[in-house]
Amino acid sequence: MRLSIIGGGGFRVPLVYRALLTTAGRDASARCSEVTLYDTAPGRARVIASVLAAQAAGVPDAPAVRIAESLDDAVRGADFVFCAVRVGGTAGRVRDERVPLAEGVLGQETVGAGGVLYGLRTIPVARRIAARVRALAPDAWLINFTNPAGMVTEAMAAELGHRVIGICDSPVGLVRRAARAAGADPAEVSFGYVGLNHLGWLQSLTHRGTDLLPGLLADDAALASFEEGRLFGAAWLRALGILPNEYLHYYYFGRETLAAAREAAETRGEFLDRQQRAFFAAAEREPERAPELWERTRREREETYGAEGRAATGGWQRDSCDLEGGGYERVALDLMRAIAGDRRARLILNVRNAGAVPALPDDAIVETVCDVDAHGAHPVPGLSPGLPELGLMLQVKAVERATIEAAVTGSRSAALRALALHPLVDSPAVAARIIDAAAVPGR
Numbered sequence: 526m527r528l529s530i531i532g533g534g535g536f537r538v539p540l541v542y543r544a545l546l547t548t549a550g551r552d553a554s555a556r557c558s559e560v561t562l563y564d565t566a567p568g569r570a571r572v573i574a575s576v577l578a579a580q581a582a583g584v585p586d587a588p589a590v591r592i593a594e595s596l597d598d599a600v601r602g603a604d605f606v607f608c609a610v611r612v613g614g615t616a617g618r619v620r621d622e623r624v625p626l627a628e629g630v631l632g633q634e635t636v637g638a639g640g641v642l643y644g645l646r647t648i649p650v651a652r653r654i655a656a657r658v659r660a661l662a663p664d665a666w667l668i669n670f671t672n673p674a675g676m677v678t679e680a681m682a683a684e685l686g687h688r689v690i691g692i693c694d695s696p697v698g699l700v701r702r703a704a705r706a707a708g709a710d711p712a713e714v715s716f717g718y719v720g721l722n723h724l725g726w727l728q729s730l731t732h733r734g735t736d737l738l739p740g741l742l743a744d745d746a747a748l749a750s751f752e753e754g755r756l757f758g759a760a761w762l763r764a765l766g767i768l769p770n771e772y773l774h775y776y777y778f779g780r781e782t783l784a785a786a787r788e789a790a791e792t793r794g795e796f797l798d799r800q801q802r803a804f805f806a807a808a809e810r811e812p813e814r815a816p817e818l819w820e821r822t823r824r825e826r827e828e829t830y831g832a833e834g835r836a837a838t839g840g841w842q843r844d845s846c847d848l849e850g851g852g853y854e855r856v857a858l859d860l861m862r863a864i865a866g867d868r869r870a871r872l873i874l875n876v877r878n879a880g881a882v883p884a885l886p887d888d889a890i891v892e893t894v895c896d897v898d899a900h901g902a903h904p905v906p907g908l909s910p911g912l913p914e915l916g917l918m919l920q921v922k923a924v925e926r927a928t929i930e931a932a933v934t935g936s937r938s939a940a941l942r943a944l945a946l947h948p949l950v951d952s953p954a955v956a957a958r959i960i961d962a963a964a965v966p967g968r
Contacts, residue, residue, distance in 0.1 A: 532609035533562025534569025544854040563599035572808045579816035601661045609670040618794035635673040637949035648680045648932035655684035675722030676925040679890040691875025694852025702751040707737040723772035867899035937967035
């Protein structure tokens with residue numbers, strides 16, 4: 526099996542390769558023989574390749590690693606293509622954050638105005654990648670890591686249909702933490718989950734025929750033992766009756782999170798821009814230290830993840846068990862094994878709705894529980910979202926579709942609609958100023 530990673534100079538790539546070196550990743554039915562890296566910044570790809578070489582040292586039959594010279598070279602003949610690009614780099618993310626903040630609204634990579642700006646810049650590139658996959662590797666499966674994952678996956682599906690699947694580590698992290706807080710082994714629970722990417726809710730958590738969620742929601746000490754419980758607070762979680770994805774904090778506690786963001790010395794994007802520039806510069810100067818530098822940088826990145834939300838809720842540190850990775854790469858590996866080996870797996874994925882949420886179009890990308898086999902990912906029938914959750918989903922899906930329209934057609938009106946309709950912007954005047962300040966192309 527051949528895996529190509531578009532955005533192969535990305536910081537998360539060693540996590541994926543490390544997963545491929547595990548016992549599960551070396552399963553004969555889905556063994557990866559070659560990993561191809563492609564990045565528009567070849568120097569970054571070379572640094573990451575040196576980290577992978579260190580990881581593979583002493584591992585028999587580790588997947589070979591090569592660096593492709595072009596997108597077509599990377600894609601041609603692949604069985605799986607991971608798309609993990611950051612159009613505009615970390616400097617683009619900084620602009621996506623700072624322009625909205627200057628207008629008094631949230632700037633964040635995937636949520637609110639920042640997410641719309643990132644989508645406008647990313648979707649045209651993602652569509653071109655999908656088109657080359659369709660032309661050069663029509664039997665390949667494209668697994669999308671690129672944010673904003675929901676709208677980017679939906680844009681790619683116009684080219685690839687069901688053969689593009691979006692993944693995110695937030696839902697699996699929520700399930701894992703909630704199960705541990707409820708006293709159950711995460712590997713032994715089943716779950717109900719529905720929403721959009723970064724806008725989803727855990728509806729049930731079942732262990733040996735018993736739904737653990739009501740008991741968890743009633744237990745103050747258990748809720749205080751994991752991230753989402755501390756982030757949202759026991760009173761609000763009991764009022765909701767379900768567990769929200771961590772990104773719902775931007776919606777439910779918008780004022781507090783915005784205040785924390787405006788008071789912070791730097792945005793998340795500014796931190797990552799500074800950190801990653803330092804890492805790649807040091808790794809290029811001292812390539813023999815690249816693996817050590819990568820691990821140190823990765824650890825710091827995990828420790829500071831979600832800092833705005835933690836600051837808005839009193840300040841607290843992430844649990845040590847959430848700092849080791851095991852999110853994106855674990856979902857990706859399980860997904861590849863299920864498809865390549867025709868081994869049924871149940872995962873939370875971003876796929877076409879196909880009736881899972883009756884109020885949404887069948888071709889809309891939703892994030893929900895899926896059964897995966899050799900034919901792809903299939904949404905599992907589950908509970909419909911409640912009215913408050915559905916209301917948010919419908920509004921944000923309208924924003925996503927307007928963003929895709931604007932990115933594909935260059936329509937300023939669609940871009941204005943995407944920004945102004947977002948519940949965290951809610952002003953056409955502010956939306957228009959953000960469009961102008963961000964120099965969004967359009968007509």
